[in-house]
Amino acid sequence: xxxxxxxxxxxxSEFSWRVPGRPQRLLGAFxxxxxxxxxxxxxxxxxxxxxxxxxxxxxxxxxEGRHALIFAERVRAFGLLGRAEAAMEDSGQLLEAGIVxxxxxxxxxxxxxxxxxxxxxxxxxxxxxxxYLDRGLPDDATQAQxxxxxxxxxxxxxxxxxxxxxYRKDGLPMDATMRKIRLRRVWERWLRFSRDFGxxxxxxxxxxxxxxxLGPFRLFGRLEAGGWHPVEGRxxxxxxxxxxxx
Amino acid sequence: MxxxxxxxxxxxxxxxAVLLCDGVIVAGVQEERFSRLKHDATLPVRSAxxxxxxxxxxxxxxxxxxxxxxxxxxxxxxxxxSVATFxxxxxxxxxxxxxxxxxxxxLRGNLCQAFGVPASKVLFCEHHLSHAASxxxxxxxxxxxxxxxxxVGEWATTxxxxxxxxxxxxxxxxxxxxxxxLFYSAITAHLGFSVNEGEFKVMGMAAYGQPRxxxxxxxxxxxxxxxxxxxDMDYFSWHWHPTQAASPKLSELLGAGRFPGTxxxxxxxxxxxxxxxxxxxxxxxxxxxxxxxQTEAAMLHLVRHAHxxxxxxxxxxxxxxxxxxxxxxxxxxxxxxDHVWIQPAAGDxxxxxxxxxxxxxxxxxxxxxxxMTRTDIGRETPNATTREILDDLGARYADVGEEAPERxxxxxxxxxxxxxxxxxxxxxxxxxxxxxxxxxPRKPETRDAVNVRVKYREPFRPFAPSVVAESAATYFDIxxxxxxxxxxxxxxxxxxxxxxxSLGAVTHVDGTARVQVVDAASSPAYHRLISRFGExxxxxxxxxxxxxxKGEPVVSSPVDAMASFVRxxxxxxxxxxxxxxxxx
Numbered sequence: 001x002x003x004x005x006x007x008x009x010x011x012x013s014e015f016s017w018r019v020p021g022r023p024q025r026l027l028g029a030f031x032x033x034x035x036x037x038x039x040x041x042x043x044x045x046x047x048x049x050x051x052x053x054x055x056x057x058x059x060x061x062x063x064e065g066r067h068a069l070i071f072a073e074r075v076r077a078f079g080l081l082g083r084a085e086a087a088m089e090d091s092g093q094l095l096e097a098g099i100v101x102x103x104x105x106x107x108x109x110x111x112x113x114x115x116x117x118x119x120x121x122x123x124x125x126x127x128x129x130x131x132y133l134d135r136g137l138p139d140d141a142t143q144a145q146x147x148x149x150x151x152x153x154x155x156x157x158x159x160x161x162x163x164x165x166x167y168r169k170d171g172l173p174m175d176a177t178m179r180k181i182r183l184r185r186v187w188e189r190w191l192r193f194s195r196d197f198g199x200x201x202x203x204x205x206x207x208x209x210x211x212x213x214l215g216p217f218r219l220f221g222r223l224e225a226g227g228w229h230p231v232e233g234r235x236x237x238x239x240x241x242x243x244x245x246x
Numbered sequence: 247m248x249x250x251x252x253x254x255x256x257x258x259x260x261x262x263a264v265l266l267c268d269g270v271i272v273a274g275v276q277e278e279r280f281s282r283l284k285h286d287a288t289l290p291v292r293s294a295x296x297x298x299x300x301x302x303x304x305x306x307x308x309x310x311x312x313x314x315x316x317x318x319x320x321x322x323x324x325x326x327x328s329v330a331t332f333x334x335x336x337x338x339x340x341x342x343x344x345x346x347x348x349x350x351x352x353l354r355g356n357l358c359q360a361f362g363v364p365a366s367k368v369l370f371c372e373h374h375l376s377h378a379a380s381x382x383x384x385x386x387x388x389x390x391x392x393x394x395x396x397x398v399g400e401w402a403t404t405x406x407x408x409x410x411x412x413x414x415x416x417x418x419x420x421x422x423x424x425x426x427x428l429f430y431s432a433i434t435a436h437l438g439f440s441v442n443e444g445e446f447k448v449m450g451m452a453a454y455g456q457p458r459x460x461x462x463x464x465x466x467x468x469x470x471x472x473x474x475x476x477x478d479m480d481y482f483s484w485h486w487h488p489t490q491a492a493s494p495k496l497s498e499l500l501g502a503g504r505f506p507g508t509x510x511x512x513x514x515x516x517x518x519x520x521x522x523x524x525x526x527x528x529x530x531x532x533x534x535x536x537x538x539x540q541t542e543a544a545m546l547h548l549v550r551h552a553h554x555x556x557x558x559x560x561x562x563x564x565x566x567x568x569x570x571x572x573x574x575x576x577x578x579x580x581x582x583x584d585h586v587w588i589q590p591a592a593g594d595x596x597x598x599x600x601x602x603x604x605x606x607x608x609x610x611x612x613x614x615x616x617x618m619t620r621t622d623i624g625r626e627t628p629n630a631t632t633r634e635i636l637d638d639l640g641a642r643y644a645d646v647g648e649e650a651p652e653r654x655x656x657x658x659x660x661x662x663x664x665x666x667x668x669x670x671x672x673x674x675x676x677x678x679x680x681x682x683x684x685x686x687p688r689k690p691e692t693r694d695a696v697n698v699r700v701k702y703r704e705p706f707r708p709f710a711p712s713v714v715a716e717s718a719a720t721y722f723d724i725x726x727x728x729x730x731x732x733x734x735x736x737x738x739x740x741x742x743x744x745x746x747x748s749l750g751a752v753t754h755v756d757g758t759a760r761v762q763v764v765d766a767a768s769s770p771a772y773h774r775l776i777s778r779f780g781e782x783x784x785x786x787x788x789x790x791x792x793x794x795x796k797g798e799p800v801v802s803s804p805v806d807a808m809a810s811f812v813r814x815x816x817x818x819x820x821x822x823x824x825x826x827x828x829x830x
Binding site: 039046051076102203210211223224228229232242244245 | 281282283288312316317318319322326327328329330331332333335336339340343344353354368369370371401405406415416417418419420421422423424468470472473474475476477479485507551605608609611634635638639640803805806808809812813
């Protein structure tokens with residue numbers, strides 16, 4: 001399947017780097033992803049029971065934070081302040097972008113699977129960056145930054161692979177776990193697409209509802225006037241009123 | 247078995263959980279302190295779990311879970327507004343409906359599932375009533391006027407209440423879309439800052455300008471003879487646009503908005519800027535000053551009306567606008583009330599506390615308890631755990647034991663900028679000496695160093711001073727009515743003429759400072775630190791800013807503190823008993 005992914009990356013990279021406006025979006029997406037990874041790694045430092053891993057997770061988190069800033073800086077250099085910039089201003093944007101939310105990756109997966117996830121994600125990133133660099137697609141400044149980031153990514157791949165190998169020696173089915181993770185990453189992409197598609201189609205139906213059903217009520221609708229409006233307290237049993245959602 | 251009430255605010259911004267045990271606040275924290283996502287609005291599952299773990303209970307022990315809003319009433323407002331603004335609201339409607347039909351309409355079930363309680367234990371308090379309760383029941387006042395001013399709740403954007411003992415009665419309200427909070431947010435966006443995040447920056451920017459756009463602001467926000475206000479909604483679009491707060495007419499009136507991230511070089515901070523750059527920045531500063539002045543005028547107008555209507559000598563105040571410390575100072579100094587009490591978490595997070603207190607007092611009829619005098623109700627870490635983490639991270643540290651405040655003061659006096667994490671995390675958006683970055687307040691260069699080298703934020707933003715209560719009057723003009731809010735850094739008053747020289751890093755360009763008065767009873771360690779610094783330097787004041795990096799929530803755990811420490815230009819870090827040096 002490696003050749004299939006390589007083909008996909010080759011085609012996708014041409015699209016991402018040659019179509020005007022796409023490089024900024026790609027770099028912005030990288031900035032968001034790196035920032036999300038930073039949070040995941042710091043969360044792992046707190047959650048892990050393996051004290052020997054804390055330092056590695058911590059440094060990995062620091063690397064990801066630095067990469068996020070580098071990517072955001074590249075977006076800025078293109079003169080476009082997008083979501084990546086907003087995420088640098090406000091980490092809450094990561095939630096809106098669907099990068100993180102709810103349980104942390106570590107909480108969701110547990111340590112061995114988390115480690116396998118890190119390995120798969122980092123190895124994919126290295127492959128992706130190498131395609132960009134081999135094909136000479138990014139501008140010179142971005143290429144220099146990608147090379148610097150690649151050095152860190154190689155360290156991340158190396159230590160996570162070592163840990164995955166240790167788990168494998170301990171008898172854990174790491175190959176199956178990694179296959180599961182790769183499938184899940186594809187499944188999550190599909191879910192994201194489905195969500196966007198669902199959002200689009202529901203938007204059409206809701207717009208129809210808006211124009212056909214709500215429209216006629218416009219005759220009766222009006223905005224509230226300014227100024228103070230007197231308010232009466234609601235009578236009734238306090239507990240019953242408190243139970244009401246309206 | 248004691249009665250445990252869990253208050254919840256969530257789904258808009260700043261979600262939080264607060265746990266009461268027989269009416270006493272035992273724990274409270276914002277979800278962002280766990281998730282590390284600023285203004286995290288998701289249901290505060292981790293916060294709630296932490297609150298319960300801290301007192302050793304499970305969801306089965308909860309008597310009530312109280313949500314800080316009435317969701318159906320909010321849904322009604324959204325539908326009514328969509329109808330009233332047809333067809334302009336065509337883009338906002340699908341967006342709202344997706345959020346509501348997909349999630350928010352099923353809130354009771356979601357709460358039951360998230361917090362593990364049956365539906366019979368779930369209560370709902372109105373949004374503004376939650377704010378009102380957070381201010382009134384946490385205050386020492388048995389009889390008070392209560393004013394809540396924010397963006398919007400269900401329908402109310404501003405509300406007036408009468409508080410007596412354990413009851414809060416509604417008096418009147420100003421309704422959506424007329425909103426002072428949203429007016430300020432629209433100006434914030436016009437000035438190139440993020441809404442719900444950049445409002446403090448507008449306040450900081452205002453000091454560099456003159457309110458020369460008074461006529462334009464009067465057009466936007468009119469003060470009415472009946473004590474209320476209204477907005478000219480032609481200039482705004484929050485009632486029909488999915489993402490924008492201002493209509494194109496606002497730019498026609500005020501001129502083009504500021505592009506995010508543009509350098510800000512008004513006359514008072516124009517070093518190296520060209521005349522045209524100064525002109526542009528000065529206009530933005532003047533706009534910020536004008537919006538701030540209009541907001542202050544509106545607040546004074548509302549407060550005077552509250553006094554006339556309710557007729558008490560005490561005002562309890564909450565809602566996001568109550569975090570405007572400059573306006574608060576004018577309310578205390580020029581307003582008619584003898585006492586002003588402001589909820590330290592005046593924004594939506596405070597709604598979690600208010601909802602829980604309302605259930606305990608107003609619904610269940612329990613008597614009032616002691617007033618809230620401390621804000622350290624959040625997360626803490628035992629020293630043993632911190633030591634283990636520092637060891638594992640290979641940190642260079644020393645255990646200085648109970649001497650940490652004195653050692654920290656010595657370091658500050660030696661010119662170092664330190665991260666200070668001590669005890670439990672504070673409640674609300676202000677760092678009050680539990681999760682703070684501290685520095686010597688005397689030299690103006692320190693401000694620039696902390697802004698640029700440590701926090702990576704805009705150089706025009708001011709820093710707050712913390713002063714020991716015994717010396718507050720020596721350095722600052724604090725109105726008598728602001729005695730309580732100044733404990734929570736909620737007012738910005740004048741720095742005394744003779745003190746400005748010695749407080750160069752914390753005196754803003756207009757000669758004011760958002761001071762925190764620290765007393766030994768409620769913040770003993772922090773009080774010791776500042777006192778010791780005073781012994782060294784003759785100035786018992788420190789520069790205090792929240793311990794976070796740009797775009798991130800305030801640190802909560804030792805790992806957060808270490809991550810911020812390593813990524814910033816801080817010289818030293820104190821975590822409870824440990825003095826941590828920078829990695830070599």
